[in-house]
Amino acid sequence: MTTTRITDSSDNTTDVDVVIVGLGPTGATAANLLGQRGIRTAVIERDLTVFPRQRAIASDEDAHRVWQGLGLFDEMLTTMSTDVRIHLKHGNRTFLSMTSTDSFDQGVPGMAFYHQPELERVLREGIARFSTVSILSGVEAVALTQDSESATLTLRPVDGGPDRQITSKFVIAADGGSSSVRKMLGIALPGKHIQEQWFDIQLRAWYDLPVGAPLDFTFISDPERPGVDCPCPMGYHRVEFRVNKGETVEQLQTEDGLRGLLAERGIDYDKVEVFRSWGYTFHIRQAETWSRGRVFLAGDAAHIMPPFAGQGVSSGVRDAANLCWKIDAVLTAGADPDLLRSYEAERRPNVVALTRFSLGIGRMVMLRNNSAASVRDGLVAGAAKVPGVSPWLRGMGLKPRYTLGTKGGYFGGTERRRSPRGSFVKQPWVVGSDLTPILLDTILGNNWTWVGFPSSPIPPMLADAGVGEVKLHSASDLATHSVPSGHYVDSEGVLEKQMRKARANAFLVRPDRFIFASDREMTEEDYRRVTDVVVSGVRSVRCRLGDSA
Structure with a gap:
């Protein structure tokens, strides 16, 4: 596949806007996210076919919600199992059993098991929907240079042939734990190597x-x-x-x-x-920095987790979802590139928390002393019978919920008690004027959205900038079964409960479904900042799911 050189509107000569190195789950998810937004993207992949080994087997609600937004999750479900029970067993005794069905009101299954080649097949077929995304297989990146305007990768065919170059405005390195791009950048990957085989x-x-x-x-x-x-x-x-x-x-x-x-x-x-x-x-490592210049590390290229919590794939998908909307804002809305600095600040705390969680599971599983193991069995089994503790323990309450780091992150307002900033907006089934239940993300699209009850309509400055609005009602707001056009009923009160906990009546939701701030926290400066990164609502509609233009 050849690359056509294109000159963009700023007279900077680039082949594409973004190059993704690596076509595993992280890179393929990023390619779909950028394709959905109409971003000119090239994916560099060394292998010609999907890697046949079943390296990963599980994903969680955070990844599922991203794949749902890409319109791929329903097909994935045909070869997945989402009814999963997790057991800890010693000898003939099971001392703890947990279910993984709870997704913390994200509207998707809390865990799924799969055959990884099938997952990657669906992701790759999803990329084919977008004419703005091309895949260059059978080549590897062997050199990298960059300046204030662009980054250039030298590509070498793995089966021999002349080198060629590709130039882009940004590079996403999703090329795994032994990332060649990370090494070219000279970014260290400190951590621990576990000698046990x-x-x-x-x-x-x-x-x-x-x-x-x-x-x-x-x-x-x-x-x-x-x-x-x-x-x-x-x-x-x-x-x-x-x-x-x-x-x-x-x-x-x-x-x-x-x-x-x-x-x-x-x-x-x-x-x-x-x-x-x-x-x-296995290794426990995190890159000393997740970016350098116009190049960003994602997935295992940025962090390698112990395997016990099955968080490798989901963490890479979280990276892609956080990074791609920001690249879109810079390229399409002309947002300040400093927005991209928030990527690592927001994502690293979650990786740290999940690494600790995974290590904790590993330590519990890998006790070497039989006496210590017997004590563990009794303590855990006893805790699972305690009222109040049992539902939390058996429902996977041990796993850290996904929140973004707010220090250095892109959020409004200031840190305060019960602030929802950096948390997912929950995804209930809502009912519109046709009285057909739909999941909230279906109407959020890829743009910024004001989700609010009648007492807190969208501020005019945000509406004028192209921020969308979901006009929300609780079931008790409407005396009849008639729902006005453009309004939605939160019939189970999921969002109402989330807002009540935050002492708010509306949330400003980012394109990645995280809450920028509540209506109680927003300031005039926040309104101005948001208008600088909002992608045109017209473009957002044009590049909705399945539109390759």
Whole structure:
């Protein structure tokens, strides 16, 4: 695929507006987000086809809401399982079971398990909807230069051939933990390398799960051999084991080694098909900075998490969602590029919190002492029976909820008690004039939106700038079943409760569904700042889902 050189309106010669390096879940999500917004984008990918190994198996509500906004989640669901139970087991005793259905009112499943190649297939097919996005496969980035106007990557075909260059205004490096772009920038990736080796087996059973049956993800919390056991959709099964002293990956990959390991989990080697097996060690690392000049790191290129909480893919999707609307604002609305500095400030605190959470799970699973493990089992099982604690513990209340860092972030007002700034606006089903329930994000689009009750209509300055408005009512506001055109009823009171907690009657919602500020916090300066980054409502409508122009 060749690149056509284009001259933009500012007379800066660039091939595209954005280059994405890497076409894994993070890069593919970013490509869809930019394509949806009409941004000229090129994706650089070394491999010619989807990587066949099942590296990730899970995603959560934060990623699902992004994929929903891209119009891809319904197709993803056809090969996903969202009915997931999580167990911690020691010997024959399960000392804790949790459900993953709660999405904290985000309107999507709280967790899904999948076969990663299928997930990537849907994301790549989604990119094909947008004529502004091209994929350059079979090439790798080998050099990078940048100045105050653009960044230029040198690309080299992996199968031989002459180098070529591509120039863009911004680069998103989504090329994984060993990111070549990060290394070119000289950005360090400090952290820890865990020496303990683990061994994974990806297999497929010669039987299907009963229709509608939940998937049971089990942490094997046994000091003798900790691990993970996870049936996956489409008949796939993923089993993980710690490599014990005296064992080697090479020995475990023999037929005898595989038979023995699978037998430990009660799996008959002769009744499954082993696709792949591999050894690995895991890392806990975060880049010293997530950007340099016009280049931004995302996903594993910026942060590598321990595997125990299954947050790798979702964290990369969070990165892409946070970054892409800001790039859109700079390119399309002429926003100050300083807006992009808020990317790391907003995202890093969540990565830190999830890393700690994942490490906590790992420590609980990988206890090496049988006496300590017995004490753990009793304490956790006892806590799960305590009224008030049990629903929180069994409903995955341990996981940190996704909020953005507000220090250095792009938000209005000032920090105050009960401020909703940096939190997701919740996504209920709302009812419009046709009395058909729809999810809130369906009407939010990709632009800034004022979501408010009648007592707090959109300020004229925001309306004049192109900020959208969702005119909200509670079920008690309307005496009849007639809903005025352009108005919506929050029949279950989800948003009403969120606003009441914030002592507000309206939220100004950013394109990534996070609350900029409530009506009680907004100042005249905030109104001015927002008008400088709002993308034209006309363009936002033109580039809605499925429009490739």
